[in-house]
Amino acid sequence: MMSAAPATQPTLCTLHIWPSRWNLPSIDPTCVAAVFYLQLTIPGKFEVVECTNPDVSPSGKLPFLTHGHAAVSSLPAIISFVSSLAKSTTSSGARDLDASLSTPQKAKRTAWCSHVEAQIGNLVAYSFYSLNDNFWNLTNPVMASMLPIPQRYYVPGRIREMHRPRLEAAGLWTQLASELQKDSFGKRQKKVDPKDEYARAFERDKVSAQAKASFALYANLLNEQKFFFGERPTTLDIYLASHILLLLDPPFPDQLMRITLEVSYPKLVEHARHVQSEVSQIPPYLIAPTQKQSLLSLIPRPLSNPLRTQKKQLDETDLQFRRMRWTWFALAFGGVAIYVTRLCMNVAIVKANRRARRVQTTGAEEEDEMEVMDDEGDDEGEDETEVVDDEEGSEKGAQDRDD
Structure with a gap:
Protein backbone atom coordinates (compact mmCIF):
# COMPACT_ATOMS: atom_id res chain seq x y z
CA MET A 1 0.00 0.00 0.00
CA MET A 2 3.03 2.25 0.23
CA SER A 3 4.56 1.84 -3.20
CA ALA A 4 5.07 4.95 -5.27
CA ALA A 5 2.30 6.02 -7.61
CA PRO A 6 2.94 7.30 -11.15
CA ALA A 7 4.71 10.64 -11.27
CA THR A 8 1.96 12.14 -13.44
CA GLN A 9 -0.68 11.66 -10.75
CA PRO A 10 -2.10 15.05 -9.65
CA THR A 11 -1.34 16.06 -6.09
CA LEU A 12 -3.66 18.11 -3.91
CA CYS A 13 -2.00 17.92 -0.50
CA THR A 14 1.36 16.94 0.97
CA LEU A 15 1.44 14.98 4.22
CA HIS A 16 4.64 15.00 6.28
CA ILE A 17 5.01 11.96 8.55
CA TRP A 18 7.59 9.87 10.36
CA PRO A 19 9.06 7.17 8.05
CA SER A 20 7.41 3.80 7.50
CA ARG A 21 8.42 0.49 9.08
CA TRP A 22 6.98 -3.02 9.64
CA ASN A 23 4.69 -2.75 6.60
CA LEU A 24 2.92 0.22 8.23
CA PRO A 25 2.85 3.78 6.85
CA SER A 26 4.74 5.18 9.84
CA ILE A 27 6.23 4.42 13.24
CA ASP A 28 3.90 6.95 14.88
CA PRO A 29 0.20 6.16 15.52
CA THR A 30 -1.08 9.64 14.65
CA CYS A 31 0.91 9.56 11.40
CA VAL A 32 -0.58 6.15 10.56
CA ALA A 33 -4.06 7.53 11.29
CA ALA A 34 -3.42 10.56 9.06
CA VAL A 35 -2.40 8.34 6.13
CA PHE A 36 -5.41 6.04 6.62
CA TYR A 37 -7.76 9.03 6.81
CA LEU A 38 -6.43 10.66 3.63
CA GLN A 39 -6.52 7.33 1.80
CA LEU A 40 -10.22 6.97 2.62
CA THR A 41 -11.17 10.62 1.99
CA ILE A 42 -8.96 11.96 -0.81
CA PRO A 43 -7.39 8.90 -2.46
CA GLY A 44 -4.91 9.80 -5.17
CA LYS A 45 -5.07 13.48 -4.21
CA PHE A 46 -2.13 13.61 -1.82
CA GLU A 47 1.51 12.66 -1.53
CA VAL A 48 3.51 11.58 1.50
CA VAL A 49 6.87 12.99 2.55
CA GLU A 50 8.78 10.93 5.08
CA CYS A 51 10.33 13.37 7.53
CA THR A 52 12.59 12.99 10.57
CA ASN A 53 12.75 16.65 11.56
CA PRO A 54 9.63 17.76 13.50
CA ASP A 55 10.99 21.32 13.64
CA VAL A 56 9.77 21.91 10.08
CA SER A 57 6.20 21.57 11.33
CA PRO A 58 4.31 24.69 12.47
CA SER A 59 3.70 23.03 15.84
CA GLY A 60 7.02 21.20 16.09
CA LYS A 61 5.27 17.83 15.82
CA LEU A 62 4.40 15.36 13.07
CA PRO A 63 2.17 14.82 11.14
CA PHE A 64 1.38 18.06 9.34
CA LEU A 65 -0.34 18.78 6.05
CA THR A 66 0.41 21.45 3.43
CA HIS A 67 -2.10 22.57 0.82
CA GLY A 68 -1.00 25.50 -1.30
CA HIS A 69 0.17 28.17 1.14
CA ALA A 70 -1.70 26.65 4.09
CA ALA A 71 -0.03 24.42 6.66
CA VAL A 72 -2.12 22.37 9.11
CA SER A 73 -0.60 20.57 12.08
CA SER A 74 -1.99 17.92 14.48
CA LEU A 75 -4.27 15.08 13.44
CA PRO A 76 -7.59 16.68 14.56
CA ALA A 77 -6.74 19.83 12.59
CA ILE A 78 -5.90 17.77 9.50
CA ILE A 79 -9.20 15.89 9.75
CA SER A 80 -11.10 19.15 10.17
CA PHE A 81 -9.31 20.69 7.20
CA VAL A 82 -10.05 17.77 4.86
CA SER A 83 -13.66 17.68 6.03
CA SER A 84 -13.99 21.38 5.20
CA LEU A 85 -12.64 20.65 1.70
CA ALA A 86 -15.33 18.04 1.22
CA LYS A 87 -18.04 20.50 2.30
CA SER A 88 -16.75 23.59 0.49
CA THR A 89 -16.05 22.25 -2.98
CA THR A 90 -16.94 19.16 -4.95
CA SER A 91 -13.98 19.52 -7.30
CA SER A 92 -11.57 18.47 -4.57
CA GLY A 93 -12.94 14.92 -4.65
CA ALA A 94 -12.82 14.76 -0.85
CA ARG A 95 -15.48 13.02 1.19
CA ASP A 96 -16.42 13.19 4.85
CA LEU A 97 -16.15 9.81 6.61
CA ASP A 98 -18.51 10.98 9.37
CA ALA A 99 -21.14 12.59 7.16
CA SER A 264 -7.99 -11.52 25.57
CA TYR A 265 -9.30 -9.12 22.90
CA PRO A 266 -9.25 -10.79 19.45
CA LYS A 267 -12.17 -8.54 18.39
CA LEU A 268 -9.89 -5.49 18.52
CA VAL A 269 -7.25 -7.31 16.48
CA GLU A 270 -9.86 -8.28 13.88
CA HIS A 271 -11.21 -4.71 13.81
CA ALA A 272 -7.73 -3.28 13.16
CA ARG A 273 -7.19 -5.74 10.31
CA HIS A 274 -10.55 -4.80 8.79
CA VAL A 275 -9.55 -1.11 8.72
CA GLN A 276 -6.16 -1.99 7.27
CA SER A 277 -7.87 -4.09 4.60
CA GLU A 278 -10.23 -1.25 3.65
CA VAL A 279 -7.25 1.07 3.17
CA SER A 280 -5.20 -1.51 1.24
CA GLN A 281 -7.95 -1.85 -1.39
CA ILE A 282 -7.39 1.78 -2.45
CA PRO A 283 -4.68 2.53 -5.06
CA PRO A 284 -1.35 3.42 -3.42
CA TYR A 285 -0.48 6.98 -2.65
CA LEU A 286 2.50 8.86 -4.03
CA ILE A 287 5.65 8.86 -1.93
CA ALA A 288 7.82 11.91 -2.53
CA PRO A 289 11.62 11.51 -2.50
CA THR A 290 13.12 11.64 0.96
CA GLN A 291 14.52 15.05 1.74
CA LYS A 292 18.26 14.99 2.36
CA GLN A 293 19.43 16.84 5.42
CA SER A 294 22.42 19.14 5.22
CA LEU A 295 24.64 20.63 7.88
CA LEU A 296 22.27 23.61 7.97
CA SER A 297 19.62 21.35 9.49
CA LEU A 298 21.75 21.17 12.63
CA ILE A 299 21.32 24.90 13.20
CA PRO A 300 18.14 25.87 15.08
CA ARG A 301 15.60 27.35 12.70
CA PRO A 302 14.82 31.09 12.95
CA LEU A 303 11.78 32.36 14.76
CA SER A 304 10.08 33.28 11.49
CA ASN A 305 8.76 30.21 9.64
CA PRO A 306 6.86 30.57 6.32
CA LEU A 307 4.76 27.54 7.25
CA ARG A 308 3.84 28.90 10.65
CA THR A 309 0.18 29.89 10.93
CA GLN A 310 0.34 31.00 14.54
CA LYS A 311 2.97 31.64 17.18
CA LYS A 312 4.32 28.44 18.62
CA GLN A 313 4.10 28.10 22.37
CA LEU A 314 7.22 26.26 23.48
CA ASP A 315 6.93 23.92 26.40
CA GLU A 316 9.70 23.46 28.92
CA THR A 317 11.11 20.38 27.14
CA ASP A 318 11.50 22.25 23.84
CA LEU A 319 13.12 25.20 25.60
CA GLN A 320 15.53 22.92 27.42
CA PHE A 321 16.42 21.12 24.20
CA ARG A 322 17.07 24.40 22.37
CA ARG A 323 19.28 25.59 25.21
CA MET A 324 21.21 22.32 25.10
CA ARG A 325 21.54 22.57 21.31
CA TRP A 326 22.88 26.12 21.51
CA THR A 327 25.20 25.04 24.33
CA TRP A 328 26.49 22.19 22.16
CA PHE A 329 27.23 24.56 19.28
CA ALA A 330 28.90 27.05 21.65
CA LEU A 331 31.09 24.33 23.12
CA ALA A 332 31.94 22.99 19.66
CA PHE A 333 32.94 26.38 18.27
CA GLY A 334 34.69 27.26 21.53
CA GLY A 335 36.70 24.05 21.38
CA VAL A 336 37.72 24.77 17.79
CA ALA A 337 38.71 28.33 18.72
CA ILE A 338 40.77 27.13 21.70
CA TYR A 339 42.47 24.50 19.53
CA VAL A 340 43.36 27.03 16.84
CA THR A 341 44.61 29.50 19.46
CA ARG A 342 46.82 26.89 21.13
CA LEU A 343 48.13 25.79 17.75
CA CYS A 344 49.05 29.39 16.85
CA MET A 345 50.70 29.86 20.24
CA ASN A 346 52.74 26.67 19.79
CA VAL A 347 53.83 27.80 16.33
CA ALA A 348 54.83 31.22 17.72
CA ILE A 349 56.77 29.59 20.57
CA VAL A 350 58.61 27.31 18.15
CA LYS A 351 59.53 30.27 15.94
CA ALA A 352 60.68 32.29 18.95
CA ASN A 353 62.84 29.40 20.17
CA ARG A 354 64.40 29.01 16.74
CA ARG A 355 65.07 32.75 16.59
CA ALA A 356 66.62 32.72 20.07
CA ARG A 357 68.86 29.77 19.19
CA ARG A 358 69.90 31.52 15.98
CA VAL A 359 70.77 34.71 17.90
CA GLN A 360 72.59 32.70 20.55
CA THR A 361 74.60 30.84 17.91
CA THR A 362 75.50 34.09 16.16
CA GLY A 363 76.59 35.67 19.45
CA ALA A 364 78.76 32.70 20.31
CA GLU A 365 80.49 32.87 16.93
CA GLU A 366 81.17 36.60 17.40
CA GLU A 367 82.65 35.96 20.86
CA ASP A 368 84.91 33.27 19.42
CA GLU A 369 86.13 35.66 16.75
CA MET A 370 86.83 38.35 19.37
CA GLU A 371 88.77 35.88 21.50
CA VAL A 372 90.85 34.87 18.49
CA MET A 373 91.58 38.53 17.70
CA ASP A 374 92.50 39.23 21.32
CA ASP A 375 94.87 36.26 21.33
CA GLU A 376 96.55 37.45 18.15
CA GLY A 377 96.88 41.00 19.60
CA ASP A 378 98.48 39.67 22.77
CA ASP A 379 100.96 37.61 20.80
CA GLU A 380 101.98 40.63 18.69
CA GLY A 381 102.37 42.79 21.82
CA GLU A 382 104.57 40.22 23.47
CA ASP A 383 106.76 39.93 20.37
CA GLU A 384 107.14 43.73 20.15
CA THR A 385 108.07 43.89 23.85
CA GLU A 386 110.71 41.18 23.43
CA VAL A 387 112.19 43.01 20.42
CA VAL A 388 112.35 46.31 22.35
CA ASP A 389 113.97 44.57 25.30
CA ASP A 390 116.57 42.95 23.05
CA GLU A 391 117.41 46.27 21.43
CA GLU A 392 117.77 48.02 24.79
CA GLY A 393 120.02 45.25 26.05
CA SER A 394 122.23 45.46 22.99
CA GLU A 395 122.61 49.23 23.31
CA LYS A 396 123.50 48.92 27.02
CA GLY A 397 126.11 46.27 26.28
CA ALA A 398 127.72 48.47 23.60
CA GLN A 399 127.97 51.41 26.06
CA ASP A 400 129.69 49.20 28.65
CA ARG A 401 132.30 48.13 26.14
CA ASP A 402 133.05 51.71 25.18
CA ASP A 403 133.64 52.60 28.80
Whole structure:
Protein backbone atom coordinates (compact mmCIF):
# COMPACT_ATOMS: atom_id res chain seq x y z
CA MET A 1 0.00 0.00 0.00
CA MET A 2 3.03 2.25 0.23
CA SER A 3 4.56 1.84 -3.20
CA ALA A 4 5.07 4.95 -5.27
CA ALA A 5 2.30 6.02 -7.61
CA PRO A 6 2.94 7.30 -11.15
CA ALA A 7 4.71 10.64 -11.27
CA THR A 8 1.96 12.14 -13.44
CA GLN A 9 -0.68 11.66 -10.75
CA PRO A 10 -2.10 15.05 -9.65
CA THR A 11 -1.34 16.06 -6.09
CA LEU A 12 -3.66 18.11 -3.91
CA CYS A 13 -2.00 17.92 -0.50
CA THR A 14 1.36 16.94 0.97
CA LEU A 15 1.44 14.98 4.22
CA HIS A 16 4.64 15.00 6.28
CA ILE A 17 5.01 11.96 8.55
CA TRP A 18 7.59 9.87 10.36
CA PRO A 19 9.06 7.17 8.05
CA SER A 20 7.41 3.80 7.50
CA ARG A 21 8.42 0.49 9.08
CA TRP A 22 6.98 -3.02 9.64
CA ASN A 23 4.69 -2.75 6.60
CA LEU A 24 2.92 0.22 8.23
CA PRO A 25 2.85 3.78 6.85
CA SER A 26 4.74 5.18 9.84
CA ILE A 27 6.23 4.42 13.24
CA ASP A 28 3.90 6.95 14.88
CA PRO A 29 0.20 6.16 15.52
CA THR A 30 -1.08 9.64 14.65
CA CYS A 31 0.91 9.56 11.40
CA VAL A 32 -0.58 6.15 10.56
CA ALA A 33 -4.06 7.53 11.29
CA ALA A 34 -3.42 10.56 9.06
CA VAL A 35 -2.40 8.34 6.13
CA PHE A 36 -5.41 6.04 6.62
CA TYR A 37 -7.76 9.03 6.81
CA LEU A 38 -6.43 10.66 3.63
CA GLN A 39 -6.52 7.33 1.80
CA LEU A 40 -10.22 6.97 2.62
CA THR A 41 -11.17 10.62 1.99
CA ILE A 42 -8.96 11.96 -0.81
CA PRO A 43 -7.39 8.90 -2.46
CA GLY A 44 -4.91 9.80 -5.17
CA LYS A 45 -5.07 13.48 -4.21
CA PHE A 46 -2.13 13.61 -1.82
CA GLU A 47 1.51 12.66 -1.53
CA VAL A 48 3.51 11.58 1.50
CA VAL A 49 6.87 12.99 2.55
CA GLU A 50 8.78 10.93 5.08
CA CYS A 51 10.33 13.37 7.53
CA THR A 52 12.59 12.99 10.57
CA ASN A 53 12.75 16.65 11.56
CA PRO A 54 9.63 17.76 13.50
CA ASP A 55 10.99 21.32 13.64
CA VAL A 56 9.77 21.91 10.08
CA SER A 57 6.20 21.57 11.33
CA PRO A 58 4.31 24.69 12.47
CA SER A 59 3.70 23.03 15.84
CA GLY A 60 7.02 21.20 16.09
CA LYS A 61 5.27 17.83 15.82
CA LEU A 62 4.40 15.36 13.07
CA PRO A 63 2.17 14.82 11.14
CA PHE A 64 1.38 18.06 9.34
CA LEU A 65 -0.34 18.78 6.05
CA THR A 66 0.41 21.45 3.43
CA HIS A 67 -2.10 22.57 0.82
CA GLY A 68 -1.00 25.50 -1.30
CA HIS A 69 0.17 28.17 1.14
CA ALA A 70 -1.70 26.65 4.09
CA ALA A 71 -0.03 24.42 6.66
CA VAL A 72 -2.12 22.37 9.11
CA SER A 73 -0.60 20.57 12.08
CA SER A 74 -1.99 17.92 14.48
CA LEU A 75 -4.27 15.08 13.44
CA PRO A 76 -7.59 16.68 14.56
CA ALA A 77 -6.74 19.83 12.59
CA ILE A 78 -5.90 17.77 9.50
CA ILE A 79 -9.20 15.89 9.75
CA SER A 80 -11.10 19.15 10.17
CA PHE A 81 -9.31 20.69 7.20
CA VAL A 82 -10.05 17.77 4.86
CA SER A 83 -13.66 17.68 6.03
CA SER A 84 -13.99 21.38 5.20
CA LEU A 85 -12.64 20.65 1.70
CA ALA A 86 -15.33 18.04 1.22
CA LYS A 87 -18.04 20.50 2.30
CA SER A 88 -16.75 23.59 0.49
CA THR A 89 -16.05 22.25 -2.98
CA THR A 90 -16.94 19.16 -4.95
CA SER A 91 -13.98 19.52 -7.30
CA SER A 92 -11.57 18.47 -4.57
CA GLY A 93 -12.94 14.92 -4.65
CA ALA A 94 -12.82 14.76 -0.85
CA ARG A 95 -15.48 13.02 1.19
CA ASP A 96 -16.42 13.19 4.85
CA LEU A 97 -16.15 9.81 6.61
CA ASP A 98 -18.51 10.98 9.37
CA ALA A 99 -21.14 12.59 7.16
CA SER A 100 -23.68 9.85 7.93
CA LEU A 101 -23.36 10.22 11.71
CA SER A 102 -26.01 11.96 13.74
CA THR A 103 -25.17 14.83 16.07
CA PRO A 104 -25.07 12.60 19.20
CA GLN A 105 -22.90 10.08 17.35
CA LYS A 106 -20.48 12.81 16.30
CA ALA A 107 -20.22 13.95 19.90
CA LYS A 108 -19.48 10.37 21.01
CA ARG A 109 -16.96 9.99 18.17
CA THR A 110 -15.06 13.11 19.28
CA ALA A 111 -14.97 11.98 22.90
CA TRP A 112 -13.84 8.45 22.06
CA CYS A 113 -11.15 9.70 19.65
CA SER A 114 -9.68 11.82 22.43
CA HIS A 115 -9.84 8.81 24.76
CA VAL A 116 -8.05 6.60 22.23
CA GLU A 117 -5.28 9.16 21.74
CA ALA A 118 -4.83 9.49 25.50
CA GLN A 119 -5.29 5.96 26.87
CA ILE A 120 -4.28 3.66 23.99
CA GLY A 121 -1.68 6.24 23.01
CA ASN A 122 -0.15 5.83 26.47
CA LEU A 123 0.10 2.07 25.91
CA VAL A 124 1.82 2.60 22.54
CA ALA A 125 4.27 5.06 24.13
CA TYR A 126 4.85 2.59 26.96
CA SER A 127 5.75 -0.17 24.49
CA PHE A 128 8.10 2.06 22.49
CA TYR A 129 9.76 4.22 25.14
CA SER A 130 9.21 2.98 28.69
CA LEU A 131 10.33 -0.65 28.43
CA ASN A 132 14.12 -0.71 28.26
CA ASP A 133 14.32 -3.90 26.19
CA ASN A 134 11.97 -2.46 23.60
CA PHE A 135 13.60 0.97 23.50
CA TRP A 136 17.24 -0.10 23.30
CA ASN A 137 16.70 -3.14 21.07
CA LEU A 138 14.01 -1.83 18.72
CA THR A 139 12.96 1.83 19.03
CA ASN A 140 16.42 3.37 19.36
CA PRO A 141 18.07 1.37 16.52
CA VAL A 142 15.12 1.95 14.17
CA MET A 143 15.03 5.69 14.81
CA ALA A 144 18.83 5.94 14.60
CA SER A 145 18.74 4.27 11.17
CA MET A 146 16.41 7.02 9.96
CA LEU A 147 18.49 9.93 11.26
CA PRO A 148 21.78 11.40 10.02
CA ILE A 149 24.83 11.95 12.20
CA PRO A 150 24.89 13.43 14.83
CA GLN A 151 21.08 13.47 15.38
CA ARG A 152 20.94 9.70 15.65
CA TYR A 153 22.90 9.89 18.90
CA TYR A 154 20.57 12.23 20.80
CA VAL A 155 17.18 12.57 19.05
CA PRO A 156 15.80 9.13 20.14
CA GLY A 157 16.72 9.90 23.73
CA ARG A 158 15.19 13.36 23.43
CA ILE A 159 11.90 11.91 22.17
CA ARG A 160 11.93 9.36 24.96
CA GLU A 161 12.34 12.11 27.54
CA MET A 162 9.47 14.03 25.95
CA HIS A 163 7.19 11.04 26.57
CA ARG A 164 8.43 10.49 30.11
CA PRO A 165 6.21 13.08 31.94
CA ARG A 166 3.13 11.74 30.18
CA LEU A 167 3.97 8.13 31.09
CA GLU A 168 4.88 9.02 34.66
CA ALA A 169 1.52 10.76 35.10
CA ALA A 170 -0.23 7.66 33.73
CA GLY A 171 1.79 5.30 35.96
CA LEU A 172 3.42 3.67 32.94
CA TRP A 173 7.03 4.78 33.38
CA THR A 174 8.88 1.75 34.70
CA GLN A 175 11.19 1.99 37.70
CA LEU A 176 13.89 0.17 35.75
CA ALA A 177 13.80 2.85 33.05
CA SER A 178 14.56 5.50 35.67
CA GLU A 179 17.33 3.58 37.43
CA LEU A 180 19.24 2.12 34.49
CA GLN A 181 21.97 4.58 33.51
CA LYS A 182 23.31 4.82 30.00
CA ASP A 183 25.83 6.98 28.25
CA SER A 184 25.16 9.30 25.34
CA PHE A 185 25.66 6.49 22.80
CA GLY A 186 23.05 4.21 24.37
CA LYS A 187 25.43 1.73 26.01
CA ARG A 188 24.47 0.30 29.34
CA GLN A 189 26.72 1.29 32.21
CA LYS A 190 25.50 -1.12 34.84
CA LYS A 191 23.67 -4.42 34.92
CA VAL A 192 20.20 -4.93 36.31
CA ASP A 193 20.16 -6.16 39.89
CA PRO A 194 18.39 -9.57 40.14
CA LYS A 195 16.45 -8.33 43.17
CA ASP A 196 14.53 -6.00 40.82
CA GLU A 197 12.75 -8.98 39.25
CA TYR A 198 9.93 -8.77 41.79
CA ALA A 199 9.52 -5.03 41.21
CA ARG A 200 9.36 -5.56 37.45
CA ALA A 201 6.81 -8.37 37.83
CA PHE A 202 4.62 -6.11 39.96
CA GLU A 203 4.89 -3.29 37.41
CA ARG A 204 3.97 -5.64 34.55
CA ASP A 205 0.89 -6.83 36.39
CA LYS A 206 -0.15 -3.23 37.04
CA VAL A 207 0.38 -2.25 33.38
CA SER A 208 -1.43 -5.37 32.17
CA ALA A 209 -4.44 -4.55 34.34
CA GLN A 210 -4.50 -0.97 33.04
CA ALA A 211 -4.24 -2.15 29.43
CA LYS A 212 -7.04 -4.68 29.85
CA ALA A 213 -9.31 -2.01 31.34
CA SER A 214 -8.74 0.24 28.30
CA PHE A 215 -9.09 -2.55 25.74
CA ALA A 216 -12.29 -3.81 27.36
CA LEU A 217 -13.98 -0.43 26.83
CA TYR A 218 -13.52 -0.60 23.05
CA ALA A 219 -14.29 -4.30 22.81
CA ASN A 220 -17.64 -3.65 24.53
CA LEU A 221 -18.28 -0.55 22.40
CA LEU A 222 -17.57 -2.49 19.22
CA ASN A 223 -19.68 -5.44 20.35
CA GLU A 224 -20.30 -7.72 17.34
CA GLN A 225 -20.11 -4.99 14.72
CA LYS A 226 -17.48 -4.79 12.01
CA PHE A 227 -16.99 -1.06 12.64
CA PHE A 228 -18.19 1.22 15.41
CA PHE A 229 -20.97 3.00 13.47
CA GLY A 230 -22.00 0.53 10.80
CA GLU A 231 -20.46 -1.17 7.79
CA ARG A 232 -18.07 1.62 6.83
CA PRO A 233 -15.05 2.86 8.82
CA THR A 234 -15.28 6.26 10.46
CA THR A 235 -12.73 8.52 12.11
CA LEU A 236 -13.01 6.59 15.38
CA ASP A 237 -12.21 3.31 13.60
CA ILE A 238 -9.10 4.89 12.08
CA TYR A 239 -7.95 6.29 15.42
CA LEU A 240 -8.23 2.96 17.21
CA ALA A 241 -6.86 0.79 14.39
CA SER A 242 -3.74 2.93 13.93
CA HIS A 243 -2.85 2.49 17.61
CA ILE A 244 -3.69 -1.22 17.78
CA LEU A 245 -1.59 -1.99 14.69
CA LEU A 246 1.47 -0.39 16.31
CA LEU A 247 0.97 -2.71 19.29
CA LEU A 248 0.67 -5.78 17.04
CA ASP A 249 3.09 -5.49 14.11
CA PRO A 250 6.43 -4.13 15.42
CA PRO A 251 8.75 -6.97 16.56
CA PHE A 252 8.99 -5.87 20.19
CA PRO A 253 11.33 -7.93 22.39
CA ASP A 254 8.70 -7.55 25.12
CA GLN A 255 5.39 -8.73 23.62
CA LEU A 256 3.15 -7.87 26.60
CA MET A 257 0.63 -5.75 24.65
CA ARG A 258 0.48 -8.05 21.66
CA ILE A 259 -0.13 -11.11 23.82
CA THR A 260 -2.82 -9.29 25.80
CA LEU A 261 -4.64 -8.27 22.62
CA GLU A 262 -4.43 -11.60 20.82
CA VAL A 263 -5.37 -13.70 23.86
CA SER A 264 -7.99 -11.52 25.57
CA TYR A 265 -9.30 -9.12 22.90
CA PRO A 266 -9.25 -10.79 19.45
CA LYS A 267 -12.17 -8.54 18.39
CA LEU A 268 -9.89 -5.49 18.52
CA VAL A 269 -7.25 -7.31 16.48
CA GLU A 270 -9.86 -8.28 13.88
CA HIS A 271 -11.21 -4.71 13.81
CA ALA A 272 -7.73 -3.28 13.16
CA ARG A 273 -7.19 -5.74 10.31
CA HIS A 274 -10.55 -4.80 8.79
CA VAL A 275 -9.55 -1.11 8.72
CA GLN A 276 -6.16 -1.99 7.27
CA SER A 277 -7.87 -4.09 4.60
CA GLU A 278 -10.23 -1.25 3.65
CA VAL A 279 -7.25 1.07 3.17
CA SER A 280 -5.20 -1.51 1.24
CA GLN A 281 -7.95 -1.85 -1.39
CA ILE A 282 -7.39 1.78 -2.45
CA PRO A 283 -4.68 2.53 -5.06
CA PRO A 284 -1.35 3.42 -3.42
CA TYR A 285 -0.48 6.98 -2.65
CA LEU A 286 2.50 8.86 -4.03
CA ILE A 287 5.65 8.86 -1.93
CA ALA A 288 7.82 11.91 -2.53
CA PRO A 289 11.62 11.51 -2.50
CA THR A 290 13.12 11.64 0.96
CA GLN A 291 14.52 15.05 1.74
CA LYS A 292 18.26 14.99 2.36
CA GLN A 293 19.43 16.84 5.42
CA SER A 294 22.42 19.14 5.22
CA LEU A 295 24.64 20.63 7.88
CA LEU A 296 22.27 23.61 7.97
CA SER A 297 19.62 21.35 9.49
CA LEU A 298 21.75 21.17 12.63
CA ILE A 299 21.32 24.90 13.20
CA PRO A 300 18.14 25.87 15.08
CA ARG A 301 15.60 27.35 12.70
CA PRO A 302 14.82 31.09 12.95
CA LEU A 303 11.78 32.36 14.76
CA SER A 304 10.08 33.28 11.49
CA ASN A 305 8.76 30.21 9.64
CA PRO A 306 6.86 30.57 6.32
CA LEU A 307 4.76 27.54 7.25
CA ARG A 308 3.84 28.90 10.65
CA THR A 309 0.18 29.89 10.93
CA GLN A 310 0.34 31.00 14.54
CA LYS A 311 2.97 31.64 17.18
CA LYS A 312 4.32 28.44 18.62
CA GLN A 313 4.10 28.10 22.37
CA LEU A 314 7.22 26.26 23.48
CA ASP A 315 6.93 23.92 26.40
CA GLU A 316 9.70 23.46 28.92
CA THR A 317 11.11 20.38 27.14
CA ASP A 318 11.50 22.25 23.84
CA LEU A 319 13.12 25.20 25.60
CA GLN A 320 15.53 22.92 27.42
CA PHE A 321 16.42 21.12 24.20
CA ARG A 322 17.07 24.40 22.37
CA ARG A 323 19.28 25.59 25.21
CA MET A 324 21.21 22.32 25.10
CA ARG A 325 21.54 22.57 21.31
CA TRP A 326 22.88 26.12 21.51
CA THR A 327 25.20 25.04 24.33
CA TRP A 328 26.49 22.19 22.16
CA PHE A 329 27.23 24.56 19.28
CA ALA A 330 28.90 27.05 21.65
CA LEU A 331 31.09 24.33 23.12
CA ALA A 332 31.94 22.99 19.66
CA PHE A 333 32.94 26.38 18.27
CA GLY A 334 34.69 27.26 21.53
CA GLY A 335 36.70 24.05 21.38
CA VAL A 336 37.72 24.77 17.79
CA ALA A 337 38.71 28.33 18.72
CA ILE A 338 40.77 27.13 21.70
CA TYR A 339 42.47 24.50 19.53
CA VAL A 340 43.36 27.03 16.84
CA THR A 341 44.61 29.50 19.46
CA ARG A 342 46.82 26.89 21.13
CA LEU A 343 48.13 25.79 17.75
CA CYS A 344 49.05 29.39 16.85
CA MET A 345 50.70 29.86 20.24
CA ASN A 346 52.74 26.67 19.79
CA VAL A 347 53.83 27.80 16.33
CA ALA A 348 54.83 31.22 17.72
CA ILE A 349 56.77 29.59 20.57
CA VAL A 350 58.61 27.31 18.15
CA LYS A 351 59.53 30.27 15.94
CA ALA A 352 60.68 32.29 18.95
CA ASN A 353 62.84 29.40 20.17
CA ARG A 354 64.40 29.01 16.74
CA ARG A 355 65.07 32.75 16.59
CA ALA A 356 66.62 32.72 20.07
CA ARG A 357 68.86 29.77 19.19
CA ARG A 358 69.90 31.52 15.98
CA VAL A 359 70.77 34.71 17.90
CA GLN A 360 72.59 32.70 20.55
CA THR A 361 74.60 30.84 17.91
CA THR A 362 75.50 34.09 16.16
CA GLY A 363 76.59 35.67 19.45
CA ALA A 364 78.76 32.70 20.31
CA GLU A 365 80.49 32.87 16.93
CA GLU A 366 81.17 36.60 17.40
CA GLU A 367 82.65 35.96 20.86
CA ASP A 368 84.91 33.27 19.42
CA GLU A 369 86.13 35.66 16.75
CA MET A 370 86.83 38.35 19.37
CA GLU A 371 88.77 35.88 21.50
CA VAL A 372 90.85 34.87 18.49
CA MET A 373 91.58 38.53 17.70
CA ASP A 374 92.50 39.23 21.32
CA ASP A 375 94.87 36.26 21.33
CA GLU A 376 96.55 37.45 18.15
CA GLY A 377 96.88 41.00 19.60
CA ASP A 378 98.48 39.67 22.77
CA ASP A 379 100.96 37.61 20.80
CA GLU A 380 101.98 40.63 18.69
CA GLY A 381 102.37 42.79 21.82
CA GLU A 382 104.57 40.22 23.47
CA ASP A 383 106.76 39.93 20.37
CA GLU A 384 107.14 43.73 20.15
CA THR A 385 108.07 43.89 23.85
CA GLU A 386 110.71 41.18 23.43
CA VAL A 387 112.19 43.01 20.42
CA VAL A 388 112.35 46.31 22.35
CA ASP A 389 113.97 44.57 25.30
CA ASP A 390 116.57 42.95 23.05
CA GLU A 391 117.41 46.27 21.43
CA GLU A 392 117.77 48.02 24.79
CA GLY A 393 120.02 45.25 26.05
CA SER A 394 122.23 45.46 22.99
CA GLU A 395 122.61 49.23 23.31
CA LYS A 396 123.50 48.92 27.02
CA GLY A 397 126.11 46.27 26.28
CA ALA A 398 127.72 48.47 23.60
CA GLN A 399 127.97 51.41 26.06
CA ASP A 400 129.69 49.20 28.65
CA ARG A 401 132.30 48.13 26.14
CA ASP A 402 133.05 51.71 25.18
CA ASP A 403 133.64 52.60 28.80
